[in-house]
Amino acid sequence: MSEHRLASITLDAATLPAATAEIEHERRVAIFDLVEKNSFEPAGSDTGPYALALSLQDNRLVFDIAGQGAAEGFARTYALSLTPMKTVLKDYLLICDSYYEALRGSSPSQIEAVDMGRRGLHNEGAELLKQRLEGKVVVDHETARRLFTLVCALYRRG
Template sequence: MSDTALTADRIAHIELDDSTILWRSEDVERERVAAMTDLVADNHFVPLRAVEQGHAGPWSLRLSVADGRLDLWISDGVGVEAGAIGLGLARFRRDIREYFAICDSYYKAVRNPSAQEIETIDMARRAIHDRGSRQLQEALEGKVDADFATARRLFTLICVLHIKG
């Protein structure tokens, strides 16, 4: 594969529709910034229908949540709208709720460090995050070719979009 093909199969820009988010804690904001930075730096993302229609990356992605649905708005490498993918969020609700509950415990534990407690909570946090990421990868199957690390970062951003005041 050429370098061009490799760089085309990725997200080059991502933004979140923040219009429904009323408040973010400092910890959640750090998670958002890290996930967005890491995602753009290293990802594998190919929206299959857009490619079939002749679009090519690198891709720009806008995530929004409305009416119980996650919408991924995709633009191609020259900025032309390349379609949208909608996913029902009901399947993710439990993982999102558990992920933020365990993150809250983790943030509290880090402030009053007990190495064993932090390690235990962090292991649980990673397990919940991985479960949600695998579920996202399955939901995107047949729509987007994305590796696990990309799904993991996208799951973090989906969680951030669910933060309400």
């Protein structure tokens, strides 16, 4: 396994909105899955692993990266404007609300249709996040998907 990976992820509790049980479950699963398997290579680092703290500050998504173990001493902070991502974030959160509502009483075919749209927007958000991180951090598609889930958790307004 490559050492260019995340060993821990934290979300800033001060900027994390209250969540439903479903949303809280998604956060925990995304963090667990990220720690279990990811590819995360910050520019300028020879090795990992890394600790990542995600937060929102002044309409910016902040990646606070700290090296651990062999990478101790490595530290970078990147603040990315949320403006280029707002449309996909809002659309994704709306379709997630529709998905949770569909789970409560729609037919399996209706749930599947909403879920397909949700997955498509999730992929679009992940690709956009990868582009925004270009030159700063290299991530694979699955890592970008899970990070996008966490970005949505921070962005979601109670």
